[in-house]
Amino acid sequence: MFGFKIIRKLLSFIILLILVALLWPVGQVWYAAHNPTIRKADVIVVLGAAQLDGRPGEVLQARLEQAKRIYDLGLAPKIITVGSGAPGDRTTEAASSKNWLISHGVPRKAISALAIGRDTYASTISFTDEMKARKKRDAIIVTDPYHCYRAMTMANDQGII
Known part of the structure; x- marks a missing residue:
């Protein structure tokens, strides 16, 4: 019983890490698309x-x-x-x-x-x-x-x- 809880928590954590790893680049692209930088340039x-x-x-x-x-x-x-x-x-x-x-x-x-x-x-x-x-x-x-x-x-x- 105790071992099952640890395995379940570990699997939940791994799934969370995978989701963050997959969604992080999507968030960066979305942010760049919706927050243009207004500045002077060459x-x-x-x-x-x-x-x-x-x-x-x-x-x-x-x-x-x-x-x-x-x-x-x-x-x-x-x-x-x-x-x-x-x-x-x-x-x-x-x-x-x-x-x-x-x-x-x-x-x-x-x-x-x-x-x-x-x-x-x-x-x-x-x-x-x-x-x-x-x-x-x-x-x-x-x-x-x-x-x-x-x-x-x-x-x-x-x-x-």
């Missing part, structure tokens, strides 16, 4: 998403609108757009993003388009290398809410805050 980075023959898709357009709002608030003087194109595309996510921003009033000289990166990791390496070359360390990364934590972690791993 650049705004817009991660790529689908573009349709030079026109940003819905997801990319939402990111660009957010980047423009941040730029208009004066939180960063430069915008970097990243993202390559799919086979057969006439343009890249980075180029269509740059064109959209220019057509919505952001000065051409304030935008760099890096047409590299078919995924978040490749895009992150691309923009962090560019930032390091220009001696910039601080970025506001614009992406989807539930993608923020992952994107910020990748940039932090490359030395970008």
